[in-house]
Amino acid sequence: MYFKIIGSRVQCIREQVSKDNILSEKVVASFDSHLTQVAPHVAAKLTIKEIEELELWLKERQTLKHRSSEYHLLEMLPEIISEANFTLSNLSYLDKKTIYKLNHAIESFTQNLNRVNSKTGIRFNHRETMNKKQALVDKMNEVKRYFIEPNNESSSKEVRTGI
Incomplete structure (x- = not known):
């Protein structure tokens, strides 16, 4: 199973290998990319192992977003301090x-x-x-x-x- 973001949707794609050693992919479920937890309608279509994979993927994705926003805050800080300094001077x-x-x-x-x-x-x-x-x-x-x-x-x- 792997997960692919297409626009504002996340696709859950199951990979299967046939008897002839041919890899096939099937979109099993999709959900809104803003979700941070496995939605019930998605969980109903996945195996327990796939649900665990999706939970881990969502957690890692959220961590990356959080780190990105923290860094963005630090990049904005000099301007915020400058504005605060101007306000304080008045x-x-x-x-x-x-x-x-x-x-x-x-x-x-x-x-x-x-x-x-x-x-x-x-x-x-x-x-x-x-x-x-x-x-x-x-x-x-x-x-x-x-x-x-x-x-x-x-x-x-x-x-x-x-x-």
Whole structure:
């Protein structure tokens, strides 16, 4: 048994060898290519072994799709970060919890990126990253002082990272 995608359908093709050593193929069942599990109408036409083969094929196919979409996400990430940076530059306030989450996510992402990139020998300078984070916090404190608390001189004007 093998499986062939034709348009938006998957064909289940059974191969048989005749007494004369002639290979013949027969489409036993077909189903929508978006399905991720064996449909009952397909299972009814297959043997137990063929059902197991189809389940394995569907699982492997889903894994490949998932890996492809994960890689696509990473390719899109620089543009997403650029958009987020633009949005952040136009904000006058950001709550402490969001700041903490962003800082934690950036630190975790940088560690993973360094781990993956370690074979090339290019590593991001953690101190430089921290300086950039501190510059962002300083900028946010400045914005907060200007827009949020212009008349309240006695209150604390510092935005702290962390919850």
